[in-house]
Amino acid sequence: QTQKSSVPLPAFEHTPIENIPAICQTVRASFLTHKTRPLEFRLKQLRKLYWGLKDNTDLIYEACSKDLGKPFFETYAGELGWCMNDCIFMQNNLAKWAADEAAPDIPLTNKFLGPKIRKDPIGAVLIIGAFNFPIQLSIGPLIGAIAAGCTAVLKPSESSPHTAAVMQKIVSEYLDPSCYIVAQGAVPETTALLEEKWDKIFYTGSANVGTIIAKKAAETLTPVALELGGRNPAIVTKHADPRLAARRLLWAKTYNAGQVCVSQNYVLIEEDMVEPLLREIKTAYAEFYPEGIRKSKDYGRIVNQRQFQRLKKMLDETKGKIVLGGTMDEDDLFIEPTFVLVDSPEDSLVKDESFGPFIPILPVKNLDEAIKIANEVHATPLGLYPFGSKAEMEKVLSQTRSGGASLNDGFFHASIPTLAFGGVGDSGQGAYRGKASYDVFTHRRSVTNTPAWLESMLSVRYPPFTDKKHKQ
Numbered sequence: 001q002t003q004k005s006s007v008p009l010p011a012f013e014h015t016p017i018e019n020i021p022a023i024c025q026t027v028r029a030s031f032l033t034h035k036t037r038p039l040e041f042r043l044k045q046l047r048k049l050y051w052g053l054k055d056n057t058d059l060i061y062e063a064c065s066k067d068l069g070k071p072f073f074e075t076y077a078g079e080l081g082w083c084m085n086d087c088i089f090m091q092n093n094l095a096k097w098a099a100d101e102a103a104p105d106i107p108l109t110n111k112f113l114g115p116k117i118r119k120d121p122i123g124a125v126l127i128i129g130a131f132n133f134p135i136q137l138s139i140g141p142l143i144g145a146i147a148a149g150c151t152a153v154l155k156p157s158e159s160s161p162h163t164a165a166v167m168q169k170i171v172s173e174y175l176d177p178s179c180y181i182v183a184q185g186a187v188p189e190t191t192a193l194l195e196e197k198w199d200k201i202f203y204t205g206s207a208n209v210g211t212i213i214a215k216k217a218a219e220t221l222t223p224v225a226l227e228l229g230g231r232n233p234a235i236v237t238k239h240a241d242p243r244l245a246a247r248r249l250l251w252a253k254t255y256n257a258g259q260v261c262v263s264q265n266y267v268l269i270e271e272d273m274v275e276p277l278l279r280e281i282k283t284a285y286a287e288f289y290p291e292g293i294r295k296s297k298d299y300g301r302i303v304n305q306r307q308f309q310r311l312k313k314m315l316d317e318t319k320g321k322i323v324l325g326g327t328m329d330e331d332d333l334f335i336e337p338t339f340v341l342v343d344s345p346e347d348s349l350v351k352d353e354s355f356g357p358f359i360p361i362l363p364v365k366n367l368d369e370a371i372k373i374a375n376e377v378h379a380t381p382l383g384l385y386p387f388g389s390k391a392e393m394e395k396v397l398s399q400t401r402s403g404g405a406s407l408n409d410g411f412f413h414a415s416i417p418t419l420a421f422g423g424v425g426d427s428g429q430g431a432y433r434g435k436a437s438y439d440v441f442t443h444r445r446s447v448t449n450t451p452a453w454l455e456s457m458l459s460v461r462y463p464p465f466t467d468k469k470h471k472q
């Protein structure tokens with residue numbers, strides 16, 4: 001990676017575990033002062049967060065580069081610009097979303113009660129982020145929490161420590177310190193945070209840890225939003241355009257060096273299409289990285305040694321044949337995008353989430369077989385990517401489930417700022433982004449107001465329930 005500048009980054013320091021109860025108490029107490037309720041307060045915090053991000057642009061670029069070798073373009077598109085746009089979008093729409101909603105289809109007899117939905121903040125919330133989009137997956141939910149009028153503790157991933165430290169600097173310098181606090185750390189600190197009572201926990205990360213979070217939350221009936229992992233299929237039929245499919249699938253696996261929860265985990269491909277697709281993938285690879293991928297500043301790195309070793313082991317264990325890529329350099333945390341021809345859905349590269357730059361390709365006889373395998377490997381993946389004729393793509397949608405889907409593309413649906421994003425089944429629960437980010441931290445409170453003058457009409461509901469009342 002050649003684009004390192006030399007901006008001094010703040011240090012990452014674990015939050016002392018003994019401080020965690022007081023931190024949680026601070027945001028809970030602040031919520032109970034009701035200071036986050038007025039829209040002016042929330043709008044001001046969103047404005048400040050926008051400027052916090054903008055003023056710290058250099059630090060964010062540098063931190064993402066240090067943590068993940070993230071190319072500047074990807075940092076802007078998926079982290080900095082993404083979150084700044086979300087701040088603006090929230091500010092522009094908040095008043096409209098926060099307004100009371102009249103209940104629909106009210107029976108005439110209930111009209112006088114003025115039934116309506118109020119939008120109340122859920123309360124004091126805990127947000128736990130993942131490492132791969134360290135800013136987006138932490139600040140994104142925080143934007144929703146601020147807009148909804150919640151107070152929050154944010155626990156970024158310790159695996160991306162530079163970005164975690166920059167977020168702590170931004171949150172502490174720009175936002176109300178009694179309402180929004182960053183707590184740093186790994187399992188012990190997160191475990192201590194989970195010991196506290198929250199009004200909602202918003203978690204992004206693996207399904208294994210998601211289960212720990214959900215179990216702990218269940219002890220106090222705390223609601224959770226879980227944004228979990230994906231073992232996402234792409235399906236390429238013989239009617240797909242091989243060049244288009246090759247470029248788009250390659251893009252979706254080289255972005256962030258494949259460390260993207262929504263990118264395709266494996267590709268099911270009709271037998272006739274294997275050769276044309278592989279040929280086009282090789283062409284696209286040469287076009288994307290004309291100077292060779294090792295030298296390219298446009299390809300990221302694996303986040304740390306632990307993840308590197310995990311990925312290396314996965315590749316060692318596959319029974320498939322490497323048809324493109326396969327080189328690695330541990331010192332540089334570099335793993336080349338690697339295409340592997342596999343012959344069974346039981347291959348670990350298909351069954352397990354790689355969360356790295358591997359693309360196992362499994363030839364299938366026809367679309368029916370592809371759909372069958374996709375449903376067997378993971379009934380409810382986070383994303384799904386069919387390439388083929390319109391009718392084929394519609395068939396795939398109508399015979400599968402997934403959190404979201406991009407037709408004729410890799411994970412592009414996840415880039416639409418106003419489209420709710422989330423999983424289904426064991427790939428997650430509770431969507432966010434756009435209005436959904438506001439909704440996920442909002443309680444829709446049903447309210448009526450019974451006017452005094454209705455009393456004579458209402459007397460029918462009071463005992464004694466005389467015969468006369470029955471007849472009414």
Ligand code: NAD
Binds near residue numbers: 129187205212355428
């Ligand atoms: P992870 O589950 O290891 O870590 C996520 C967060 O959980 C971190 O903040 C970490 O400190 C915390 N954590 C880890 N172990 C814990 C424990 N035992 N108790 C409490 N907290 C704990 O996930 P990751 O490695 O950061 O991210 C990779 C996974 O996340 C992949 O499965 C990927 O698909 C998924 N992911 C999902 C989305 C989504 O939006 N659905 C986005 C990004 C990543």
